[in-house]
Amino acid sequence: MIDTWLRRTRRRHPHVLDALLVLATFVVTAGTTTVDRLGNHIEPNPAALSLAVVASLAILGHRRHPCVVFAITLACSLALCFVATQLNAGLVAPVIASLYFLAVRTDRSTARAATAVAAVLVTGATIINEPDASISVKIGVVAWILLPGAFGDSVRNRRAHLAAIEERAERAERTREEEARRRVADERIRIARDLHDVVAHHIALANAQAGIAVHLLDRHPAQAREMLSHLTDATGSALRELKATVGLLRRADDPQAPLEPAPGLDRLPDLIGAFERAGLPVRLTVEGEPQPLSPGVDLTAYRILQESLTNVAKHAAGTAADVTLAFSGSRVLLTVTNDRPAPAATPAVAAAGGGFGLIGMRERAAAVGGRLTADRRPGGGFLVCAELPLRTAAREEQP
Structure with missing residues (x-):
């Protein structure tokens, strides 16, 4: 004290x-x-x-x-x-x-x-x-001379030790802050990718549905009205997904924070139905016994399929898309193909070399320990192939 x-x-x-x-x-x-x-x-x-x-x-x-x-x-x-x-x-x-x-x-x-x-x-x-x-008096005087040096040296050492401890604590605190900032930056990148996928998907559907409605408006008003109804549903779904994705930036105690889980392959029928209503027929094939995926892989698989079908709807309109899910051992293989060859100048072909959509899909696949390839098919059309593990690293599994 x-x-x-x-x-x-x-x-x-x-x-x-x-x-x-x-x-x-x-x-x-x-x-x-x-x-x-x-x-x-x-x-x-x-x-x-x-x-x-x-x-x-x-x-x-x-x-x-x-x-x-x-x-x-x-x-x-x-x-x-x-x-x-x-x-x-x-x-x-x-x-x-x-x-x-x-x-x-x-x-x-x-x-x-x-x-x-x-x-x-x-x-x-x-x-x-x-x-x-007397000798005792002389020794006493000399002893008092020697004492402060030893005591001061111990005090200096103790202060240096405490300063070193404080410096290590400050360095550890700075390291924790840097790690927290890095995690925040990674989370923002992940949310930005989700926003890209959501916006690109729904805007492509809305554009396709709006184009079909304009084409049918004069001769087939009933079909045009139905297509506009689908357009309203697509834009409403886009708004809901944007709200849920941006809501991830809210505080944990915010009562308006989204409570919906991240999308996964269980929502694949709804995704395919949305594309079919936009005029893109999709054929789904499942090979092997379906296995449960970890949350990170499930979201990645959904986003890859969403982005791939969106690219088909934007750059290969009028053709059908084939989606295959092949479960084998501890991995799942996703493939999306279309038969119509894309012209050399279209963004679809450019995307194979450096488009942001395919870059994002590759990064998503790599983040969960998988890999993705995308290129033109020899006989025409485009092929996206993603091989993902059923489960990612243990750190992602933790709540």
Whole structure:
């Protein structure tokens, strides 16, 4: 508790502690100069009191100039050994304080050199001034000289250790913040991909349905009305999916956050029905025994099929699409083909080289440990083939 109070006071009121230390040093040093060898109180020695004042006040500069403070206090203490009437450790109190601050604020070699110099000079001064003094008195004075250096060195080591711990904690905190920012960026990329898939899919359907409605409006108004109804359903579904996807950015405690699960292959019939209403016949084939997919793979498979059929609807209108799901062992193979050859200048062919839709599909497949290929078929048309594992890494499986 006392240590905590001292640290808090040192941080908040450093000059108060310095003033108290100066006052205590002066009292100890001046008190020694007013006592004779027999322990009787005598008249104050003006010279000794002046040296005590100078040595004590010099301690105020220990924060900026510890070496200069040590030199001043050592010179004053040596002079006191000749001026004072009583040889006592109190005469070297300013040196003791300055040696402590020197050990705390400088390196170990400087502190050891200063301690050795002070011990030799003070010992020599006591021998010259009082050759008849007992050996215990001389050893006591030298011991007080050696003590602050050792204590200050331990304090400096402890502070360095605490500073290293704080620095490691700050570095770990920065690392956690960087990891959190990276995860946020990855999540935003994932949401952006979802937005791309949703917008491209529904806009393509809406465009196709609107074009068919315009074509049928004059001659077949009933069919045009039905097609416009499908167009309303498609745009409404687009709005709902956009709301659910963008809603992922809401806070966890937001009551308006989406509660619907991410789409998967269980919604594939609805997806195919939407394309068929837009005029794109889709033939679905399932090979092997269907197996449950992990949530990440399920969403990836749905988005790949959605993007592939959207590309067929946009760039190969008037033809049919074949979708095949082949379950084998621990993997599932998805293929989407169409028979109509795309012209060389269409975006569908360009997409095979660097379109954002196919790039996004490849990245989605790679993210769950799968792979995707897309290219023109030798006999005409386009082929998208994705091989995905049934389950991704353990970290994705965790809630």
